Amino acid sequence: MTASDRPVIGIDLGTTFSVVAYLDHAGIPQTIQNLEGELSTPSVVFFDTAEVVVGREAVKAAIYEPDAAAQFVKRDMGKQLYHKPLRGVQLPPEVIQAAILRKLRHDAQLKLPEVREAVITVPAFFNEPRRKATMDAGRLAGLEVLDIINEPTAAAIAYGVKAGFVSAGGRARERETVLVYDLGGGTLDLTLMELDGCSYTALATDGDMHLGGIDWDRRIAEFVAERFQQQHGVDLRQDVVAMQILLREAEDAKRALSSRLHTTIRFAHQGRSLQLAFTRQEFEAMTGDLVQRTVFTVTKLLRDARRRWSDLSRFLLVGGSTRMPMIQHALEQESGMKVDRSLSPDEAVAHGAALYAGLLQRGGAAADRNLAVKNVNSHDLGVLAVEKATGMSRRQVMIPRNTTLPARSKSRFVTHHDRQRTVVVNVIEGGDDSGKNSTPIGKCVVSGLPAKLPAGTSVVVQFYYSANGRLSIKASLPEIGVEASTAIERASGMTDDMLRLWQARLDAGQYLIGAEPEPPPAPAAAKPARKPSCPAAPPVADEDFIGPQLPADDEDSEVFSDLDF
Numbered sequence: 001m002t003a004s005d006r007p008v009i010g011i012d013l014g015t016t017f018s019v020v021a022y023l024d025h026a027g028i029p030q031t032i033q034n035l036e037g038e039l040s041t042p043s044v045v046f047f048d049t050a051e052v053v054v055g056r057e058a059v060k061a062a063i064y065e066p067d068a069a070a071q072f073v074k075r076d077m078g079k080q081l082y083h084k085p086l087r088g089v090q091l092p093p094e095v096i097q098a099a100i101l102r103k104l105r106h107d108a109q110l111k112l113p114e115v116r117e118a119v120i121t122v123p124a125f126f127n128e129p130r131r132k133a134t135m136d137a138g139r140l141a142g143l144e145v146l147d148i149i150n151e152p153t154a155a156a157i158a159y160g161v162k163a164g165f166v167s168a169g170g171r172a173r174e175r176e177t178v179l180v181y182d183l184g185g186g187t188l189d190l191t192l193m194e195l196d197g198c199s200y201t202a203l204a205t206d207g208d209m210h211l212g213g214i215d216w217d218r219r220i221a222e223f224v225a226e227r228f229q230q231q232h233g234v235d236l237r238q239d240v241v242a243m244q245i246l247l248r249e250a251e252d253a254k255r256a257l258s259s260r261l262h263t264t265i266r267f268a269h270q271g272r273s274l275q276l277a278f279t280r281q282e283f284e285a286m287t288g289d290l291v292q293r294t295v296f297t298v299t300k301l302l303r304d305a306r307r308r309w310s311d312l313s314r315f316l317l318v319g320g321s322t323r324m325p326m327i328q329h330a331l332e333q334e335s336g337m338k339v340d341r342s343l344s345p346d347e348a349v350a351h352g353a354a355l356y357a358g359l360l361q362r363g364g365a366a367a368d369r370n371l372a373v374k375n376v377n378s379h380d381l382g383v384l385a386v387e388k389a390t391g392m393s394r395r396q397v398m399i400p401r402n403t404t405l406p407a408r409s410k411s412r413f414v415t416h417h418d419r420q421r422t423v424v425v426n427v428i429e430g431g432d433d434s435g436k437n438s439t440p441i442g443k444c445v446v447s448g449l450p451a452k453l454p455a456g457t458s459v460v461v462q463f464y465y466s467a468n469g470r471l472s473i474k475a476s477l478p479e480i481g482v483e484a485s486t487a488i489e490r491a492s493g494m495t496d497d498m499l500r501l502w503q504a505r506l507d508a509g510q511y512l513i514g515a516e517p518e519p520p521p522a523p524a525a526a527k528p529a530r531k532p533s534c535p536a537a538p539p540v541a542d543e544d545f546i547g548p549q550l551p552a553d554d555e556d557s558e559v560f561s562d563l564d565f
Contacts, residue, residue, distance in 0.1 A: 007112040008361050010353025011104060011120045012151070013097065013134065015074040015212055016185025017320065018043050019350035020104050022112060023358045029158065029351035034107040040346055041107070045070045045099045047086050052511055054103035063244045070096045072186050075209060078130035078439075089512045094137040094494060095502055099511070101141035118143045119357040121349050123182075123189040124150035124205035125378045127429050128441050128471075136494050140502055146360045150375055152180035152191030153202060154352025155318040157373075160195060161355065162343045176313045177203075181298065181339075182349070183327060184319040186212035188294055190301050201374040204305035204402040206297055211290065213254070213321035219287050220250035224265055224276060232272045242269050257283050258323045284326045291330045298334070304402060309335045316340045318348045374467065376402045379430040381471065383461055384438070386416055395428065395435045398463045405467045413459045415477075422447045423459055425475045444473045446484040453480070 010029070012019040017040040020032045034041045036056055046058035046069045053061060062069030068087050076082050076093040101120075108115045120143075122134050131148050138145040156178055175196045182189040188208040194201045224246060225236040236242045249267055256263040262279045284291075302308065315337045322328065322345050331339055343351070356373065380397045387394040398409040415423060423446040431438025446459075457479055464472040476483030494502070505511065 006117065006361065007108075007115050008117040008119075008146070008354075008357045009105075009108050009112070009115055010154070010350050010355070010357045011101070011118050012154075012350035012353060013074070013101065013120055013122070013137075014040075014043055014184055014349075015072050015187055016043055016214065017041065017346065018100060018104055019347055020108050021347065021350040021354035022108070023354050027358065029354040031347050031350060032108050032111050034103075035110065041100070041104060043071070043073065043100055045073070045096050047512055049087075051509065052099050054100055059248075063248065064241060066240050066244050072214065073097055073100075075186055077133045078127065087512055091511065092494065092502075094133050094140060095506070095511065097134070097137035098140035098502075098506060101137055101143060102506070105141055105143060116142075116144050117146050117357070117361070119146050119149055119353045119360065121151045121154050121353050122148050123187050123207055123209070124152050124191045124202070124375070125189060125207035125209070127379050127439055129439060133494075136499060139499060140506055146357060149353055149356050149373070150191060150202070150205070151189050151349045152182050152205070152318075153193065153200060153373060153375060154350075154356060155180050155182060155316065155348045156191070156193050156195070156200060156352065157355050158348045158352035159316050159318075159340065159343050162351075177307070177311055178314045178316060179298070179302075179312050180316045180318065181294075181322070181331065182319045183294060183317075183321040184212050185214055185321065186210075188212065188297060189319075190298060192301060192305050192307065199374065201404060202376045203307070203404075204301055205376055205378050206301040206304070208293065208297055211293055213251075214247075215290055216254055216283075216287050216321070216324070217247055217250040219290070220253055220265075220278075220283065221246045223286060224250065224267060224274070227276055228267065228269070228272075228274050231274060234269065234272060236269060239269070253278055254283070254324070258325060280325070287326070291326055294327070295330055295334050298331070309337060312337065314340055318343075318345045320346050374404055376404050377407070377465060378402075379439075381463065381465065382428055382431075382438075383411070383413070384426040384428050384435045385413055388416070393435045395431055395433055395438065398461070399465050403465075405465055407465045408463065410460060410462045413461060415453065415455055415457045415459060418453070418455045419451060420453055420455070420457075421449050421451070423449065423475060423477070425459075425461055425473060427471070427473060442471070442473070442486070444475050444484055444486045446475050446477065446482060449477070449482060450480060 007022060010021045019040050021029045022032060024030050031039045033039060034055065038056070041055045042059045044055065044058040044062055046053040046061040048061070048068070058069060062071065070082060070086055073082060073093050073096045077097070079093060081090045082093050082096055105115050118138060120134055120138055122131055134148060135145045176194070178193045178195060180191045180193065188211045190206045192203040194203055221243065229235050236246060246267060249265060253263050253265050257280045262277065265276045265278050267274050315331070315335060317328065317339050322341070328339055377399060378401060380401050381399040382395045382397040385394055385396055396411055398411060399407050425444040426440065427442045428435060428438040429441050457477055460476050460478060462474040470487060472485065472487045474483060474485040
C-alpha cells in the first residue's frame with residue numbers, strides 16, 4: 001500500500017461525543033458511522049466486570065452503576081489520575097481516553113482498511129501537558145498520531161471548504177478574518193483566525209475548560225430536584241443513580257427547547273412522580289449567566305487580539321451546544337453580525353481534522369499540500385527565577401500567550417550566589433507574575449561551573465518554540481564559555497516505560513488491575529530513547545536558581561517581557 005492509499009482519519013475527541021472522519025477518493029471529508037450506525041459516539045466508558053464498554057451502551061449502564069463509569073474525561077486530561085476511582089481503581093485519564101479511541105479506531109476499520117494514522121483535535125487553550133496526554137492516549141490506542149490540531153482551526157478549514165470561501169484545495173478566495181466559537185458538551189473554545197490564500201494563521205485563542213452543554217443540563221436537573229423536594233420532601237441530589245437519570249431527562253429537555261418554546265419534564269422516583277411544564281423563557285432565565293460567561297470570553301479574546309467586531313468577516317459557530325437559540329441570539333446581539341452555521345456543528349471539527357490529515361499524509365493526492373496552518377501558544381511560557389531584592393520567586397515571560405508559532409526569545413539573567421556550581425532553568429507555563437498557578441513543564445541544567453564563579457555572572461536563556469509544540473531551550477554563561485541545551489516535547493505525563501506497561505495491559509483488556517507488574521522491556525528493534533544534551537537535574541539548592549534578569553544587549557535579542565527585576 002502506497003502512502004497515498006494508506007487510510008488516515010481525523011478524530012474529534014470530544015468531552016461528551018466523539019466523531020471520526022476520513023477523505024473519500026474525491027478528497028471530500030465524510031463522517032464514519034460507528035458500529036451502532038450513529039455519526040457520533042458518546043465519550044463514556046463503562047468498566048464492566050468482564051469487559052470495557054464505550055459509547056451508547058456505556059451511557060445506559062452508567063445510570064445504574066455510576067461508580068463504574070467514566071464521563072467528561074477530557075476535563076481531567078493533563079492530571080495524573082481521573083478524578084474518581086472506577087470500581088475502586090484509580091486510572092490515568094490517558095488510559096480512559098485510549099479506550100474511547102480504540103472504539104473509534106475499531107469502528108473506522110469497518111469502513112476502511114487497517115487504520116494506523118490519525119490527527120486528533122484538542123481545544124486551542126489546552127496546555128502542553130494536556131496535549132501530550134492526548135498524544136499518549138492515541139499511542140495507547142494503537143494509533144500513530146500525525147499531529148494534534150486545535151479544534152477551532154479544524155473547524156475553520158472545514159467551514160471554509162463547505163461554505164465556498166475556501167477552495168477544495170484549501171485556498172481562501174480572499175483574505176478573511178474569522179472568529180470560531182466552539183461550545184461543546186464540556187468546553188468552550190475560541191480562536192480568531194486569518195485566512196489568506198493557503199495560509200491559516202491563528203491570531204488569538206481563549207476558552208473555558210469547565211463550561212459546556214453539561215452545565216446547562218445541570219441547571220435543569222437542579223431546578224427539577226428542588227421542585228421534587230418541595231412536592232415530595234425527597235432530595236434527589238442525595239441519590240447518585242437518581243441524579244444520573246435526571247441529568248438524561250434534563251438533556252432531553254434542553255434539546256426539546258432548542259426547537260420548541262415549551263416542553264414537559266416527567267420524572268419518577270421511589271413511587272413518587274413529578275410532571276413539570278418547562279418553557280424556553282424559564283430555561284434562558286436560569287442559565288443567562290452561563291451565556292454571559294461565553295460572551296465575556298469572546299469579548300476578552302477580541303480585546304487581547306486588539307480587534308473589533310467590525311474587523312471580522314465571518315463568525316462561525318460549531319459544537320452541539322450552539323444549537324440552543326439563546327447562544328446564537330446573545331452572540332448576534334453582542335456582535336451585530338449574522339453568525340454562520342452552514343455546516344453541522346457536530347461534524348465540522350472532525351471534517352477539518354480529516355482534511356488536515358490529508359495534508360500531512362506523504363504524497364497524498366486528495367488535498368493541497370501547500371496549505372500552511374500557523375497556530376499560537378495558548379499559555380505564557382516563561383522561566384521561574386528569583387528576584388534578588390525580595391528573595392521571592394518571579395516569573396519571566398519568554399513567549400507570551402497568543403504568540404504566532406514558531407517563535408524565539410532571548411533573555412539575560414544572572415547567577416544568584418558566589419561559588420554557584422549549577423544553574424537550573426525551570427520552565428513553566430501559565431501562572432501569574434510570582435509563578436503561582438503555573439504548570440512546570442521541564443528544566444535545563446548547566447552544571448560543572450567553576451568553583452569561584454562570582455554572583456551576578458550572566459546567564460543567557462534562549463527559547464525556540466516550534467509550530468509542532470516542541471520547545472527547545474538553551475542556557476549559556478558566555479563569560480566562561482559554558483552552555484547546555486535540551487528539548488521539551490510535551491514534557492510531562494507518562495514515561496515510555498509506563499506507556500509500554502499500559503499498552504500491554506490494554507492489549508490484554510486488563511484495565512482494572514490491583515498490583516502493577518514490571519514494565520515490559522523495550523522491543524529489541526526499537527531505537528533507544530534520545531537523551532537530551534542537557535543532563536537530568538540533580539538535587540539542587542535554592543541558591544542554584546538563576547537570579548534577576550539583566551537587559552539583553554545583543555542587537556538580535558528578542559525579549560518578550562517588560563518585567564523589571
